[in-house]
Each structure stands twice: as structure tokens, then as C-alpha cells.
Amino acid sequence: MAPTNPQPDTLREAQDRFIATWGQMGSAWGISRTMAEVHALLFIAGDPLCTDDVMDRLEISRGSASMSLRALVEWGVVSRAHKRGDRKEYFSADQDVWTLFRAVVRERMKREVDPLLASLFEIRDLTRGMGGDASEHNLRLDELLQFFEIVQAVGQRFISPNGEGLQAAAEILSKTSA
């Protein structure tokens, strides 16, 4: 029999499984499965791919590929690239995991934590200074506000240019025993 090269198939299978895994992960996070899969593909492939590559590999429609890619670019985790003498647009995923994570945190803070804090402040102002049943209510709200202010502050530090420090902190926190 002809000597077949098993490597490409194994690699492809590994990629496919990674894509599936990452896709599931994504849907647990409010990111649509397809969008997460597109990101997984770009990340694991390493080199830039064009829309058709993505469509073919993931078996999705052109519209879906276009929308997912655009969203990923907006999230700042994928960037556009061009190849000389080729009119197609190529896309590549940022390869640094911490950068990726920072982008996700930034985006989620903006969409979730900030508006939440704003609402909580408004709600607290409704009953501020009121006594009776409202005092306990106010206490609960204040505790919540305090908590989310901490979340926001930690998040800010994490995504800030010198958020590198927090990366180191996380690494240390994960190792120390006390």
C-alpha cells in the first residue's frame, strides 16, 4: 500500500475538535456559537484566512461569515489583512491569549458592568434617606454598589495599558499557597 501521511488528518481533526470546543464555550458566554467558531478557526489556523476559507471550512453561509468576522473585528480580537495582488480581504486572530482575554473583559465591562452600575445608582437615589422598610433596602443596594464598584475597578486595572501588572498578579495569586 502507498505510504499515507497521517499528520494532516490528525491536525485537521485536532483543529475541528478545538473549533467545536471553543464554539461551545462561546455559547456559554453569550457569544453566538458561530462567531466563537470563526474565532477558533482563525486562532488555531494561525495564518490569515479569507471569507471563503471560513465559509468552506465551517460550512456556513456568506452572510453569517461576514457578520461574524465583522463582529470579531469590532471586538478587537481579529484584524483585517490584505495580500498583495489579491483583492480578497483576509482576517487573522490575535495570537496572544492575554490580549484576547483583555479584549473580552473590556467589551463585557462596557456592555454589562457600566450600565448596571449606572442603573444601580439611579435606583438607590429613588429611596435615598428614606427610613422604615426602605432602610434595609438601601443597605442591600449599597452593598451591591460597593461590590460592583470593586469589580469595575479591578476590571479597569486589568484592561489598562499597564494591566500587565494584573496579569502578573493573577499568575502569582494562582500559585501562592496562602
Place this chain on the structure above:
Amino acid sequence: MAPTNPQPDTLREAQDRFIATWGQMGSAWGISRTMAEVHALLFIAGDPLCTDDVMDRLEISRGSASMSLRALVEWGVVSRAHKRGDRKEYFSADQDVWTLFRAVVRERMKREVDPLLASLFEIRDLTRGMGGDASEHNLRLDELLQFFEIVQAVGQRFISPNGEGLQAAAEILSKTSA
């Protein structure tokens, strides 16, 4: 005109707005809106409520209330309570925000991070030691694995009995300027 007491209405409006806000927050997190609203109601009301209280206040069906309550109990953020001489079951939300947060982290780690890590290990083993195109692939996977191992370690510390330490750490991290 009769002197009306504006407080109850204001308090109720504040509660309603809190419930709505928390509900939205929940749906941004893969928790169904209703479930988040039920939690919000129990949290902000402070005292234990029975299924009918929840149904009436949120205008949801009995089935929905039952399912949401049960899920909240499973998450460990709500507990069952009984009143003497009353056959109904009452539910109350844990009032400590950090405890709540720890429960959420615990649950999400279990459902999301642990399986993800398991899959990533399996996927890496498929191509382990392979050269060629696979070497870069392996590098990417290793970086990802390293990252999620840190996430897991930090998470573990956070939810551990002496995770109090991490709470303090977060408070400090949020305040320090460097």
C-alpha cells in the same frame, strides 16, 4: 386631601426597577431573565417569599416560578425555609454579595472551565510531539492551556473556604494605584 404615604410606592418602584435591571444583567450572562428576576426579587425583598408571592409579583406561571426557584436553590444562592403552621415552602436569597458571587464563580467554573480544560488536554494529546505544521498548533494550544490553568487556579482560590483572602486581594487591587 388625605395625607398619602408616598413611601411604599416609591419603595416598590425601586424594587421593580432593581428586578428589571438584574434580569437584564442575568440574560447577558446565560441565566434566563426570569430566573434572574426571581433572584432579584428574593434578594431585594429580604424576607422569605413563597411560590405564590413570586408568581403574583412577577406575573409568571407556577411552572416557571417552580423551575426558577429550584435552579436557584441548586446554584446555592437561595435557600428553602418553612414557616410554622404554614404548609407552604418559602424561599430566601443569601444576602451577602460576596457569597453570591462566590457561588456564581463556583458554578461557572464547574460547568465551563473544567470541561474546557479537559477538552483542551485531550486535543493537545492528539498532536503531541508532532512536528511540521503541528508544532505551531501545539504552541498555541499550550498557551491556551496555561492560561486556563491560571484561570482555574485563581477561581479555586476564590471559592475555597479561605477564599476570603482573595476578596481582600480584590479590594486592594482595586484601590492601589500602581
Place this chain on the structure above:
DNA sequence: CGCTTCTTTCAATCATTTCTGAAAACCCTA
């Protein structure tokens, strides 16, 4: 026990999100 009250379950329905595909818009190049 049998009655009553309360809780859970689950198939059917409803609502929301996501995907498709074809048409419109875009943009090089000649």
C-alpha cells in the same frame, strides 16, 4: 386512609436569537 394543599413535571406553545441566500452596494482596474 382519604382529603386537601402545595409542588413538580413536561408536552405544547410562544418568543427570541441566529442563519441563510440573494440582491444591493462597494471598489478596484483597465
Place this chain on the structure above:
DNA sequence: TAGGGTTTTCAGAAATGATTGAAAGAAGCG
């Protein structure tokens, strides 16, 4: 600026997820 290749848009279709309500199942009480 006409023509061919490429990308975006969006209305409708499909898939997924949540909710209802009624029936079955417990559990306390007399």
C-alpha cells in the same frame, strides 16, 4: 466609468431556548 470580483445587508426561514398550564405526584393533617 464599465465590468468583474468582493463584501455587506436584511427579510424571511430555521433553530434554539423559555414559558405555560394542566395533570401527576408528594406531603401534611384529621
